[in-house]
Amino acid sequence: MRVLAIESSSVTASAAILTDNTVTAEYSTNFKQTHSQTLLPMIDSICTMTGTPVESIDLIAVSAGPGSFTGLRIGSATGKGIGLALGKPVVSVPTLEGLAMNVSGTDRIVCPIMDARRGNVYAGIYRFNYNDGGNLEIIMNQSLLAAQEVMEKLNQLGRPVVFAGDAVYMYRELIESALNIDAIIAADHNVMPRAASVAVRGVQLANMGLAADAAEHVPDYLRPSQAERERADRNEA
Template identity: 50%
Template sequence: MKILAVESSSLVASAAVWEDDVIKAEYTLNNKKTHSQTLLPMIDSVLKSSDTDVSEIDAIAVSSGPGSFTGLRIGAATAKGLGMALGKPLIAVPTLDMTAYNIFKSHALICPIMDARRNQVYTGFYKNESDFEVIKQSFAADIKEVLYELESLGDEVIFLGDGVPVYKEFIKNHFACPYAFAPAYMNRQRAGTLACLGAKYYRQGKVVSAQSMVPEYLRKSQAEREMESKH
């Protein structure tokens, strides 16, 4: 089985080719590049580098959100276009599931946080000690509410994601449970991780048609909120 993975839910842009439990090629950038300019060349690069013809791909894994509205739309449009052109299914993987999947064989509760502005984060709670478990699915909340809920669970917590640099000091000053921050090599979205979790979901039958896949934003865009406030 071969999977092409496409990730653009945040500042990170990433593409990977996965084949039978091996990441054959991966290309990741985290350097303020425009996804609309970089994503297709990155996909072309990982396909060529892994000697993979695009027609050999069995499915396309794509980060389904939450995250940057623009980034999610670019990733979804790219995956949907390829899926429709090739007649291949899509594996819509929640962004926070994929981010949490970077952490393996840990007894701690895994808490990825993405900065959603205005003191809010996108987050979810996970375990990945013996098997990957979604303890609480993706949601948006004030960072204070997230820390309060985590404290009520009483577990040690590993924080990761692009929200960590924003809220690191707040967590240090306000979180009472044992915790750690994931190191750089496992604290951001990666298409390689997306492909691995996508393969797991593919085997479970969690696929959608390219036509039906839609991103999960969790909340309305700033433009939509501003429009509603005017009315």
């Protein structure tokens, strides 16, 4: 199976090709350009450099959210457009599940956290089941929570944890002060979202029957957009 993966949920833009469970190409940037400027050139570049005809792609894995509303829309539109043009299925990969795959191989529970502003984070809690081929298991599905609440949930679990995601640096002091369990932060090169990880998780989800027609793919923002929140506030006033 050949998978094209797209990750655009944060400031990092990333595209990857996974061929028969081997990452044959990955292109990532963490630079001040919009994803609309970078994603398609990235995809074209990795296909060209690996001699991969885009028609040979079997599955498109898209980081579906949560994250930046604009980034998710761009990534989803790109993956959906390619899927529709090629008649290929799309698998929606929850962003935090993709992030968890960055530290595949750990025996700790994994807690990716992404900044959601105002003291809140997008967070999920996972473990790897090595009795089931290393598949990711969900302990807590990705949610919008106060950062302090995430720490409380981890203390209740009472197990060593590894953190990833763009909020780890922002909440490093809270992690160190609020947890009474052994906690570490992933290495810097594994903290941010990666398309290669989205591809690997995409295959796991596709094997569970969760790939779908490209037309069905939509981002999962986990909360209303700012415009929707402001409209709701006006209606309540």
